[in-house]
Amino acid sequence: MLLNVRANMIEPFGSCKCGQVQYKVSSRALQVVACHCGMCRSMTGAPLSSYVVVKEEHFAVTSGHEVLASYAVTDRTKRYFCATCGTPIFNSxxxxxxxxxxxxxxxxxxxxxxxxxxxxxxxxxxxxxxxxESSKSFPQAPTRGA
Ligand SMILES: [Zn+2]
Ligand SMILES: [Zn+2]
Structure with a gap:
């Protein structure tokens, strides 16, 4: 069953809705996280956000740099998205x-x-x-290494 496949067995690659922005990852995912914070809701319009966490050094946008826009959600968090179709691509x-x-x-x-x-x-x-049921839940963010 697919739900039993460990996320980090797969090297993620992907794109936005319109296909202009594409990326690839050259190693397995470190973690898959669902975030229920209000900031994620307001910046995505969705009830929660789910993220596949990878090392920046293993992640590369392979096309669509010219339409990859960013927005400073806070003074610490930037959201990168496709300026053509609006798909959020990643946060840093x-x-x-x-x-x-x-x-x-x-x-x-x-x-x-x-x-x-x-x-x-x-x-x-x-x-x-x-x-x-397979997800460990935390009221806020877990301390590092959890
Ligand atoms: Zn797009
Ligand atoms: Zn969040």
């Missing part, structure tokens, strides 16, 4: 998550194979959103 936060890129799960081509192992900021979770 060099302060708290130095060296990491948080890829938006839905942009990964075979995202069915990536199941969140961690659910974070669950204290802000919408009551009708269910957390997958």
């Amino acid at each position: 936060n060099p302060h708290t998550y130095k060296g990491l890129a948080m890829l938006y799960l839905g942009t990964v081509v075979d995202h069915e194979n990536f199941v969140p192992e961690l659910s974070i900021y669950c204290e802000g979770k919408l009551p009708w959103v269910n957390i997958h």
Whole structure:
């Protein structure tokens, strides 16, 4: 069953909706995270965000640099998105998550194979959103290394 496939067995690659921005990752995912914080909701319009976390050094945008726009969500977090179709591609936060890129799960081509192992900021979770039983949940962010 697909849900039992460990996310980090697969090297993610993906694109935005219109296909102009494409990326690839040259190593396995470090982690798959579902975030229930209010900031993720307001910047995606979705009830939660899911991220495939990879090392920045293993991540490369392979096409669409000219339409890859960014927005400073906070003074620490930048969201990168396709300026043509609006798809969020990845976040970076060099302060708290130095060296990491948080890829938006839905942009990964075979995202069915990536199941969140961690659910974070669950204290802000919408009551009708269910957390997958295989996911460890935290009221806020887990301390590093969890
Ligand atoms: Zn696009
Ligand atoms: Zn969040």
